[in-house]
Amino acid sequence: xxxxxxxxAIVPCLDEETAIADVVAGLLxxxxxxxxxxxxxxxxxxxxxxxxxxxxxxxxxRRGYGRAIQTGIAALPPETGIVLFVDxxxxxxxxxxxxxxxxxxxxxxxxxxxxxxxxxxxxxxxxPQQIVAGHLxxxxxRLTYGARFTDMSPFRAIRRDALARLxxxxxxxxxxxxxxxxASAAGLRCVEVAVGQRPRRGGASKVxxxxxxxxxxxxxxxxxxxxxxxxxxxEGRPAG
Numbered sequence: 001x002x003x004x005x006x007x008x009a010i011v012p013c014l015d016e017e018t019a020i021a022d023v024v025a026g027l028l029x030x031x032x033x034x035x036x037x038x039x040x041x042x043x044x045x046x047x048x049x050x051x052x053x054x055x056x057x058x059x060x061x062r063r064g065y066g067r068a069i070q071t072g073i074a075a076l077p078p079e080t081g082i083v084l085f086v087d088x089x090x091x092x093x094x095x096x097x098x099x100x101x102x103x104x105x106x107x108x109x110x111x112x113x114x115x116x117x118x119x120x121x122x123x124x125x126x127x128p129q130q131i132v133a134g135h136l137x138x139x140x141x142r143l144t145y146g147a148r149f150t151d152m153s154p155f156r157a158i159r160r161d162a163l164a165r166l167x168x169x170x171x172x173x174x175x176x177x178x179x180x181x182x183a184s185a186a187g188l189r190c191v192e193v194a195v196g197q198r199p200r201r202g203g204a205s206k207v208x209x210x211x212x213x214x215x216x217x218x219x220x221x222x223x224x225x226x227x228x229x230x231x232x233x234x235e236g237r238p239a240g
Contacts (some may be wrong), residue, residue, distance in 0.1 A: 001076060004042065004105055005080075005082045005105065005159075006034070006077070006079045006080050006081050006082070007031055007032050007033050007079025007080070007081070007082045007083075007084055007101060007157075008030040008032065008033065008034045008035070008036060008076050008080040008082075008083055008084065008203065009027045009034070009035045009036070009083075009084040009085070009086050009231055010025070010036050010038065010069060010072035010073065010076075010083060010084070010085055010086070010090065011023060011027075011035060011036065011038065011050075011055070011072075011086050011087070011088045012037070012038045012040065012060075012068035012069060012072065012087075013028045013037060013039060013040065013042070013046055013050075013087075013088030013089070014039070014040035014041065014042055014046070014048050014084065015042045015043060015044050015046060016042070016088045016089050017042070017044040017045040017046045017049050018090075018201060019045050019048070019088065019089050019090030019200070019201035020037065020049050020050050020053070020088050020133070020137030021049040021053040021085065021088055022050065022053075022090060022201070023087075023088055023089075023092075024037065024050055024054055024055045024123075025053050025054070025095075026052035026094035026095075027084070027086060027094060027097065028053075028054055028096040028239055029094075030094050030095060030098060031097045031098050031101050032083075032084055032097065033069065034056065034077055034080075035050075035055040036055065036056050036057075036058060036060050036072045036075050036076070037055040037056070037057050037058070037088065038048040038059075038060050038068045038069070038072040038075075039057055039058070039059050039060070040059075040060060040061065040063065041060075041061040041066055043184060046088075046128070047049050047059070052140045056075070057138075058071055058072065058075045064171040064172050065172060065173045065175055066168070066169075066170040066171040066172055066173075066174065066175030066178075067171040067172075069085065069175055070168070070171070073163070076160070079140065080107075080160050081159065081160055082101060082104055082157055082159060082160065083119055083157065083158055083159075083160050084097065084100065084101070084156075084157045085154055085155065085156050085157070085187070086130065086154070086155060087154050087155070089200040089201060090198070090200060090201025091197055091198050091199065091200040091201070092154075092155045092195070092197070092198075093120075093195055093196055093198060094117075096119075096155075096193070096195040096196070098150070099114075099193050099194075099195065100112045100114055100155070100156065100193060101157055101159040102113060103160055103191045103193070104157060104158075108189070108191065109189045109191040110158065110159045110162040110183075110188040110189045110190070111156070111157070111158045111159070111162060111179075111183045111188045111189070111190045111191070112156060112157045112158070112190075112192075112193060113149055113151075113153065113156045113190065113192045113193070114151075114153050114155035114156055114190050114192075114193055114194075114195035115134075115149070115150045115151040115152045115153060115178065115194055116130075116134070116142075116151050116153045116155070116165070116180050116194060116195060116196060116197035117134050117135075117150045118150060118151075118192075118193075118194035118195075118196070119131050119195050119196030119197075120195045120196040121196050122197065122199055122236075123199075124199045126197055130181075133150035133152060134150060134152055134153075135150070137149070137151075137152050137177055137180070137225070138150045140152070141181065141184060144181075144229060145181065145184035145185055145211055146184075147180065147183075147184035147190060149180055149192055150192065151188075151192075152176045152177055152180065153176070153195065153197075154176050154195075154236070155195055156176075156179070158179075158183070158188075159168075160189055162183075162186075162211030165186065166179065166182040166183065166186060167182065168182065170224055170228075172224075174223070177224055177225060177228075178224055178228055181225065181229070182228070182232070183229050184231045231235070
């Protein structure tokens with residue numbers, strides 16, 4: 001009898017009381033065995049609603065998307081075999097969780113990335129700058145590593161042992177791009193699946209809703225690509 005790997009979802013969030021309970025419940029319904037909500041110091045009822053819905057809540061008051069994710073990874077249950085990453089604003093289509101998990105469960109992939117650009121994307125779900133950024137990142141990754149990604153979606157799943165080998169470091173919004181680059185450079189079996197996107201159900205966008213924040217995030221993504229490309233080259237990880 002084959003025992004399916006234990007799946008833990010990590011959900012970083014800040015002031016997302018409107019959506020978080022449904023996100024936690026949806027994850028537990030669609031394939032997650034445990035949910036860790038990493039709260040960035042919410043001033044609303046995000047923590048309480050997360051816990052009531054069945055999540056373990058970990059508080060990380062220091063700002064930084066990557067830092068929140070690292071805090072969630074440090075809190076993973078020891079039995080975790082697959083780590084699932086999901087946003088807490090309700091924009092990810094949680095009915096697509098099995099689509100992310102199945103290639104890993106079946107032994108066909110180490111890392112599965114969900115593309116919001118592919119699949120059904122509801123009107124207003126993504127800003128123009130997010131779409132352009134996804135295409136640009138995909139072009140850079142294909143040019144440098146031969147990888148074929150179309151987005152920088154945070155909705156993704158990875159084998160825990162593979163994640164541990166990547167050596168993730170970024171503490172900002174560059175985390176998602178860093179994982180794509182490191183997974184490609186490390187030769188992981190990478191698969192991209194269509195997951196589409198819905199408009200956010202709660203909270204305020206930390207990137208796309210404000211052009212100033214969006215520009216800072218774009219700068220972080222651009223500098224992350226250049227810095228990490230140089231670092232991976234020094235590490236001797238082959239491109240392509």
